[in-house]
Structures are given as structure tokens and as C-alpha cells.
Amino acid sequence: MLDNSFYTAEVQGPYETASIGRLELEEGGVIEDCWLAYATAGTLNEDKSNAILIPTWYSGTHQTWFQQYIGTDHALDPSKYFIISINQIGNGLSVSPANTTDDSISMSKFPNVRIGDDVVAQDRLLRQEFGITELFAVVGGSMGAQQTYEWIVRFPDQVHRAAPIAGTAKNTPHDFIFTLTLNEAIEADPGFNGGEYSSHEEVADGLRRQSHLWAAMGFSTEFWKQEAWRRLGLESKESVLADFLDPLFMSMDPNTLLNNAWKWQRGDVSRHTGGDLAAALGRVKAKTFVMPISEDMFFPVRDCAAEQALIPGSELRVIDDIAGHLGLFNLSENYMPQIDKNLKELFES
């Protein structure tokens, strides 16, 4: 186990953990003690019909959801719903390369995890800890959208509503390559040492390089041109890197990012139907609002729209935001009102 204060309740906000026991993974690996970190808001009603699940995105935790999306003034209203955000496997809070006490899966030995493994684990946790067998909704951004799609294809009878935001059901080749560059930024650092570093700080240069890739692809060209970062209280584009993105990514655990990236690259609900994406998405019974962000450079609207067209009864709800993909962090004034409006409509449907 490595010491990294980034992955603590002090930094990420309060959370619980629970073990679902042994998890056999799609790729053949095993996590003997698969424990998940989760945070909840609101109260589960008697017939357990008001649970909303929020899976997490690459590099993220439940935190942004609790800070930005959840509140009585939002669609994700804890006075109405029981909201549970479950951190994805390998994200630094749930069982992960640098926080496991199981030496057989620590650091570079951590097994490859699939989006499907997360969804299976989340289903088991919801049943075991809460007796939840059906979800009022699943809402997720980016890799959380990948998990949302997996939920509604894998367990079509268990989810009533779904909002995949800024993500895809089947990862695109462009995203695969972008993620490759994210990985290479880390792996090129001699301090990475094949995943056997003794502190994430030894990989500071690699993490900083990854931060800069997010600067180039995570925001839109127009975000930079209009200097929309001024709204964040920053004074120059250099400061967006040095004072915002760099400290964030340089706090993270390299193996966590690589494990997440491997999973991201291979997200694909069509593996349930022999590669037939239309057949996979045709299974969906949840009322689904597909919500791409207008200026997203690597989950572009057209990719999301093509998938939406394959989901029965679904609707395309484009979120207009020049922040691009990282708009997920609620950076633009007009972002959250659009999210809330669409989610409210979805939840009332």
C-alpha cells in the first residue's frame, strides 16, 4: 500500500466501503476481496424504488457528483431519491493497485478490469448492502456513461431510466488512441518503473505530461480561445495547467489511471451480442436520454447520436458547453441548468 492523501475522505469527501467478496473478472483475473467505496445521499424508500446509481469516470471519484450535481436544488435531489455513487474498481478509493493489502494483485500485478466487472460488482453491492434489485435510474459521465450503457444492456429489466453523459456504449478507435497517449505519458517516465514505483511523486513528470494531454483534448479549442477558464478564477492559460490541471493529475496514482484507461479502451456493450451493437442497444428497456456535450473532442456528438438512434424510445439531448468533455466538472454557467432540466424530465417520465 502506498501513502497518497488524494485518496482519502479528507480530500474526496466521506464514503463507506463494503466487500462483495471474490470477484472473478471477465479477462480471467480474480480479486479475492473486492471492496468498493461508495457514498450515498437521501433515503431509500420502503419499496426500494427510488435508488439512483452514479458510477464514476476516469481519474474521478464520487466527489464531483456530490459537490456539483447532487442537492435539493438539483435533479439529483436527495429529498426525493436515494442516490448512491459507487467508485469504479481501481479508481484509488475502491480496491486498487496502490491500496490493496493483497500482494498478489498490488501495483503492476493488479488484474485487467472490464466495465462489465464493475457493473456486476455494483449489482452485487446494491443487493447485499441495500437489497436493491431495481434502479430508478443510472446516471454517469464519461467512463460512468460506459458503465451506464453496460447496466441497461446487461440488466435491461433492472434499470428504469438512464442518462449516459459524454460517453459511448462502444468505445471508438479514436478514443482508444487518445487513451494510448495518456498511458504513454506515464509509462515514459523512468520513475514509473514498470508500475513498481514507491510513491506517485516519482512519476510526477509523467503525470504532468498526462495533464497537458487533457488540456489539449479535454477542453475545446473554443474554451481556450474565449479564455473561458477566466470563470474559474485563473489568470492565464499557463495557470490553467500549472494551478488547476497539473496539481490535480499529479496527485493521482499512475497505476490507477492505467487500470482505468485499459477498461475505458475496451468498453463495448456489443460483446454481449457477438459484436452486434444494434442488437445490444436494442435490448434496452430503460427510458434513456443520451447526453453528449456539444464541444466534446473525443466523445463527439455524432458518435453518441449514432448509438442513441439504436436505443428504443431514447432521446438525444445535447448539452451545449464550450468547455468540452471536462465540462463534466461543471465549469460553465449554462452547464448544470441543462443537466438538471434533462434529468428532471427523465426522472418524471
Add this chain to the structure above:
Amino acid sequence: MLDNSFYTAEVQGPYETASIGRLELEEGGVIEDCWLAYATAGTLNEDKSNAILIPTWYSGTHQTWFQQYIGTDHALDPSKYFIISINQIGNGLSVSPANTTDDSISMSKFPNVRIGDDVVAQDRLLRQEFGITELFAVVGGSMGAQQTYEWIVRFPDQVHRAAPIAGTAKNTPHDFIFTLTLNEAIEADPGFNGGEYSSHEEVADGLRRQSHLWAAMGFSTEFWKQEAWRRLGLESKESVLADFLDPLFMSMDPNTLLNNAWKWQRGDVSRHTGGDLAAALGRVKAKTFVMPISEDMFFPVRDCAAEQALIPGSELRVIDDIAGHLGLFNLSENYMPQIDKNLKELFES
């Protein structure tokens, strides 16, 4: 001087060299013996009114222009025009970090060069070698477009027509950051050794990483999704990297790429007018067709259109191509017909 067969006439096609002598650079450096590599096609007419200049792009040379754009079946027709492509300073064929015999500017000591230095040098070469004082047209892609803009703003009375393709008059902040990531891919390689490697092969890992960044940003998301690379005779996306982009970039000289990138990052015609871009572009007298590529991810159409609107009498001619920025290599069937059509119209105006 380093040995690198990539920068030879055998690989790049025939060229001449000429020295314009001492070149004092905008940034304060000096190249005592500034020699430029250039290639020509066609014949200069008696009144020297048919000369078309083609400056070169990042990582490129005159070669692609001669292989793809110039011919009696193209707008750039050597039976009508005297076409001269001058390689930009530091590109590996003109005086560059790894090919200079002047130890005071070799390798990491090569001075920072500006787009304006190239244009001044090109003007001197054209006068000295050919007596050319006016240009029928300047046509350039990407960094070649930056040089084209510099020509028509700096020497408004010397250029009659201009076609900046897939490039900008003032570099954008997003492009600055993308270029930063290109640089960091190289600089992170221990073999780079602060620019004092003894062979570009020592920087193979860094050059390969840069190749992958081009894969992610140089093409469009749709190029990858539609597998448009199949037209190049490649069989998988992995092969696009391993058999096309990687060998190309791994042949290049790291200091050449870094020197070009520094120049690219700071391209800005508005430094002639105290930062006033409208005033700078308002100087232009050349008939100008601004030609962005529809799917370009880092010189997006809207950035080019905003500049075009500031150029008197100019027209916006968008080139529709899912290949994105690297469409400049003439990868799509519909690319060259659009280029030829627009250039013909420009040349006949």
C-alpha cells in the same frame, strides 16, 4: 552534423541549396551562414510574373508538394507557373540543428526562429537567386499557411494571391498547448539528452510517442471511425501507427521538430501592428482564399473563418475532408479535386 538519411535528396526528392549569408533573427539570435534548400518546377517567365512560392509545414519538406500537388494535371501547373518550394529554416533540409557545420548553432544551441525570419529569408533568396520581387501567389499548408499569412501582411505589395490552407495568421492557445504535448513527448525521452543526442535513433521512443499524438489529433474522430485509412492500403488502426505514422516520425530529427514547434507556437502576424490582428490582416492586398479543412481538430474552420473575415476581399473556401489536418497529405479521394478547383479559381482571378 548527424547522419540521417531521411534528410537527403534520395528520400525527399531533388533540391538545390543557396546561402543568403548572415540572417539576424527576430529573437536576437544569428545564423551566420543561412542556407536554404528549395526545389523548383516550371520556368520563370521573362517579366518574372509567374512565380508561386510554397513554404513548408511542421515536420515536412518540399516533397509532398512535388509528389501530390504539383503537376500539369493540377492547379500548381509547371507548364504555366514557376513553382518554388523553399524548406523552412530548421526543417532538416535547410540549415538546421543537426546539419549545420557551424558548431555555435548546432543541436541544442540552434537559435529560436520565427515565422517572420523564414519569410525574410525566402524574400532574400528569391531576389538573390532569381531576381523575383513579386509573387504570383503564395500557397502553404499548416505552418506553410502561417508563412503565407506572414508574407501577405509583411510584404503586402509583393504578393498577388494567397492560399493559406489549414493554418492560422495568429496561432491559437489550443494549438500552443497541443504543440507543447508534441514537444514533451520528445523531451521526456532520456535519449534526447537535452538535445545533445548522437543519433535520432536514441530518441526513438519519444518520436514514437509524438507519432501517436498525431494519430489522436492529426486525423479526425470520423477518419478513425469510418476506417478511412483502408484507402491507404492499411489493414488495421494499429497498422496506421506501426506501419505509417511511426516509421515516418521516427525517421525525423528531434531538434528539427522542436525548433519548428517553437516557431509554430508563436506564429502571429499581429506583432506587426502592436497586437491588433484586424489591423494586420487589414493590410493584405493579395487576393486570398482561406482554406481550412472541415474536420481539422486543431486548425478548426471557425478559427480560420474568423481571420478570413478580417482580410479585405478574401473568401472562405472550406475543404471537406474527414482525414482532418493530415488530409494535407492528400489521403482522401475528394481532397485534391477541391484544392485544385479553388486554386485554379484563385489563380484565374
